[in-house]
Amino acid sequence: MATTGNSSINAKLVLLGDMGAGKSSLVLRFVKGQFLEFQESTIGAAFFSQTLAVGDATVKFEIWDTAGQERYHSLAPMYYRGAAAAIIVYDISSSVGGTPLPCLHVPDA
Amino acid sequence: MDSDDSVTDPNPHHPDPSLDAEPATVEQMGSLTLGEAGDAAGAERPVGNGFLPADFYAAAGEIEVVEEGSPVSGDLAGPSSLGGPGACRERSGRGDALPSPSSSGYAGERGSSGGSSEIEEADDRETMLDDWSRGKRHPDEDDGSVSWRKRKKHFFILSNSGKPIYSRYGDEHKLAGFSATLQAIISFVENSGDRLKFIRAGKHQVVFLVKVPIYLVCISCTEEPYEALKRQLELIYGQMLLILTKSVNRCFEKNPKYDMTPLLRGTDAVFSSLIHAFSWFVFSNPKPKALVIWNPATFLNAYTCLPLSYSTRQAASAILQDVADSGVLFALLMCKNKVVSLVGTQKASLHPDDMLLLSNFIMSSESFRTSESFSPICLPRYNPMVFLYAYVHFLDVDTYLTLLTTSSDSFYHLKDCRIRIETVLVKSNVLSEVQRSMLDGGLRVEDLPLESSLRSRSLTTPELSSSQSGIGGPSGLWHFMYRSIYLDQYVSSEFSSPISSSSQQKRLFRAYQRLYASMHDNGTGPHKTQFRRDEDFVLLCWITQDFELYAAFDPLSDKALAIKTCNRVCQWVRDLENEIFLFGASPFSW
Numbered sequence: 001m002a003t004t005g006n007s008s009i010n011a012k013l014v015l016l017g018d019m020g021a022g023k024s025s026l027v028l029r030f031v032k033g034q035f036l037e038f039q040e041s042t043i044g045a046a047f048f049s050q051t052l053a054v055g056d057a058t059v060k061f062e063i064w065d066t067a068g069q070e071r072y073h074s075l076a077p078m079y080y081r082g083a084a085a086a087i088i089v090y091d092i093s094s095s096v097g098g099t100p101l102p103c104l105h106v107p108d109a
Numbered sequence: 110m111d112s113d114d115s116v117t118d119p120n121p122h123h124p125d126p127s128l129d130a131e132p133a134t135v136e137q138m139g140s141l142t143l144g145e146a147g148d149a150a151g152a153e154r155p156v157g158n159g160f161l162p163a164d165f166y167a168a169a170g171e172i173e174v175v176e177e178g179s180p181v182s183g184d185l186a187g188p189s190s191l192g193g194p195g196a197c198r199e200r201s202g203r204g205d206a207l208p209s210p211s212s213s214g215y216a217g218e219r220g221s222s223g224g225s226s227e228i229e230e231a232d233d234r235e236t237m238l239d240d241w242s243r244g245k246r247h248p249d250e251d252d253g254s255v256s257w258r259k260r261k262k263h264f265f266i267l268s269n270s271g272k273p274i275y276s277r278y279g280d281e282h283k284l285a286g287f288s289a290t291l292q293a294i295i296s297f298v299e300n301s302g303d304r305l306k307f308i309r310a311g312k313h314q315v316v317f318l319v320k321v322p323i324y325l326v327c328i329s330c331t332e333e334p335y336e337a338l339k340r341q342l343e344l345i346y347g348q349m350l351l352i353l354t355k356s357v358n359r360c361f362e363k364n365p366k367y368d369m370t371p372l373l374r375g376t377d378a379v380f381s382s383l384i385h386a387f388s389w390f391v392f393s394n395p396k397p398k399a400l401v402i403w404n405p406a407t408f409l410n411a412y413t414c415l416p417l418s419y420s421t422r423q424a425a426s427a428i429l430q431d432v433a434d435s436g437v438l439f440a441l442l443m444c445k446n447k448v449v450s451l452v453g454t455q456k457a458s459l460h461p462d463d464m465l466l467l468s469n470f471i472m473s474s475e476s477f478r479t480s481e482s483f484s485p486i487c488l489p490r491y492n493p494m495v496f497l498y499a500y501v502h503f504l505d506v507d508t509y510l511t512l513l514t515t516s517s518d519s520f521y522h523l524k525d526c527r528i529r530i531e532t533v534l535v536k537s538n539v540l541s542e543v544q545r546s547m548l549d550g551g552l553r554v555e556d557l558p559l560e561s562s563l564r565s566r567s568l569t570t571p572e573l574s575s576s577q578s579g580i581g582g583p584s585g586l587w588h589f590m591y592r593s594i595y596l597d598q599y600v601s602s603e604f605s606s607p608i609s610s611s612s613q614q615k616r617l618f619r620a621y622q623r624l625y626a627s628m629h630d631n632g633t634g635p636h637k638t639q640f641r642r643d644e645d646f647v648l649l650c651w652i653t654q655d656f657e658l659y660a661a662f663d664p665l666s667d668k669a670l671a672i673k674t675c676n677r678v679c680q681w682v683r684d685l686e687n688e689i690f691l692f693g694a695s696p697f698s699w
């Protein structure tokens with residue numbers, strides 16, 4: 001949920017996608033300006049925050065970088081509940097038949 | 110290769126007249142028979158590992174298959190798995206393009222082995238420097254590779270339908286035939302209502318652990334005792350449960366041929382670091398010099414604490430307790446594999462095995478160091494069926510806080526708790542004390558007080574070391590481990606200079622491991638004391654209701670003096686107990 005203060009906005013952002021797609025690399029680049037050629041697998045989900053100035057407003061992102069392994073799929077709702085935005089990441093070089101989202105099980109809710 | 114199989118005391122049962130070395134403990138010490146083995150020069154080498162009576166295996170194994178002299182590589186390769194010309198399929202390019210051990214580690218991924226194409230683990234010394242934690246080694250091998258067959262210690266997890274789940278070396282999928290063979294052996298015996306414990310084949314021992322629907326197998330020529338290998342399989346099973354919980358069994362109920370490998374994706378580093386803790390493992394960081402650390406927790410069933418002054422540990426415990434009262438199940442502050450403080454709510458208590466598996470999981474997963482994280486984790490000894498949720502945050506390079514809860518939506522609460530805890534720890538200097546203790550190290554045998562009048566010395570007051578420094582402690586004491594049975598904790602001395610080499614440390618680890626197994630052997634034990642001399646060490650073990658002491662001395666040490674020294678070690682540990690043990694964190698009632 002995005003909450004608006006005076007001119008500051010809190011926004012929860014979640015990254016979803018299969019393992020090895022590049023979710024952690026994207027987040028690390030965005031939050032810390034880093035890029036590692038070999039990024040270790042994320043366990044569970046890693047939490048980051050990053051504040052950006054957009055025009056007059058300040059946006060504080062609370063970012064959930066979720067693990068892409070199959071064993072964590074059923075937990076995805078726990079992390080994306082209440083998110084203002086989701087980034088779905090897939091690897092264009094390995095996705096079969098143009099289905100970018102084999103991992104995404106849309107929950108009942 | 111190990112040369113630690115030179116134990117020379119197959120029959121340690123001569124009463125010994127010199128037991129009155131320390132009158133105060135004569136009853137305990139005297140209640141068991143001490144025997145001194147012949148001296149090293151006259152040592153005869155018993156068949157087998159020598160530590161156990163010759164009939165041990167027959168007694169312990171319900172089924173024993175002995176195929177003397179046949180190399181395991183030929184015998185265990187299943188029918189489906191080559192053994193013929195395929196045996197030479199080793200990839201010739203394996204040694205190419207290997208990074209130097211000092212390269213960034215990441216480049217060392219993909220099974221590089223430190224430069225040599227020699228079948229490593231002849232003493233996997235250099236090899237794991239840069240890749241022990243970086244995922245699977247040698248993924249290109251399979252059971253047809255010569256190199257694969259020469260590995261000294263294999264571990265496999267498979268399903269009871271024969272599907273591979275995990276293999277320490279090689280690609281699981283390429284090992285399908287081999288797994289099927291293991292499964293066939295196990296189920297053949299199970300079908301007749303019996304249970305396969307181990308097979309001996311020449312130098313190799315094949316140990317089985319059945320946890321339907323999961324099978325675990327170790328194939329080893331390290332001469333470790335059966336009980337030790339079985340315990341290692343139990344820990345590997347526990348590590349798997351920590352990641353997945355036992356509810357993974359349901360997948361097999363629905364589909365017996367279920368392929369479980371995708372569920373463990375990305376966890377190779379977790380298993381390989383656990384396996385290294387079974388013998389010894391190497392940290393290349395932060396010091397450039399390789400530092401060998403072995404983890405006795407893998408066989409002692411106990412955990413160890415970072416030495417800290419009583420008030421420092423109290424300060425840490427107080428803030429953790431504060432947090433635990435607000436709905437945290439366990440709050441655990443650790444530095445590497447050592448506990449700074451641990452607090453549990455009400456009656457919950459944390460088993461030492463769970464602590465070992467949890468700290469291994471956290472330390473071997475780089476992901477936890479990058480940011481704070483919130484992950485499902487199962488503590489197999491606490492409840493193997495359910496996930497708890499772990500908030501993990503590294504306060505510095507080695508020190509991490511773990512908050513465990515049953516509620517999946519308490520991340521923000523735990524984050525607040527962590528901020529509170531961190532603030533207090535920094536303000537009260539606990540963190541800097543932790544870092545200092547890490548640098549100072551633990552007990553040194555050279556500091557063992559010579560006279561009982563010196564007892565009250567504190568760990569935290571630096572002192573002049575005795576004139577004997579450089580040659581170990583008094584009376585040739587080189588090393589000791591003391592386990593408090595009531596507390597489920599152990600303390601282990603630092604390595605003194607006579608055992609500064611990694612090969613000597615590895616020998617000591619294996620010797621302790623066998624000493625432990627022989628002391629706790631159900632067939633001939635349990636024993637109360639044991640004195641043993643071989644060409645590497647004099648080993649003395651003493652078990653009472655309250656503690657277990659394992660000590661290693663110079664091989665030429667005098668027995669009466671060694672016994673006396675052990676009594677002093679026990680007294681010293683008791684004098685320092687407030688600094689080296691954690692008291693009253695939670696009821697440890699296992």
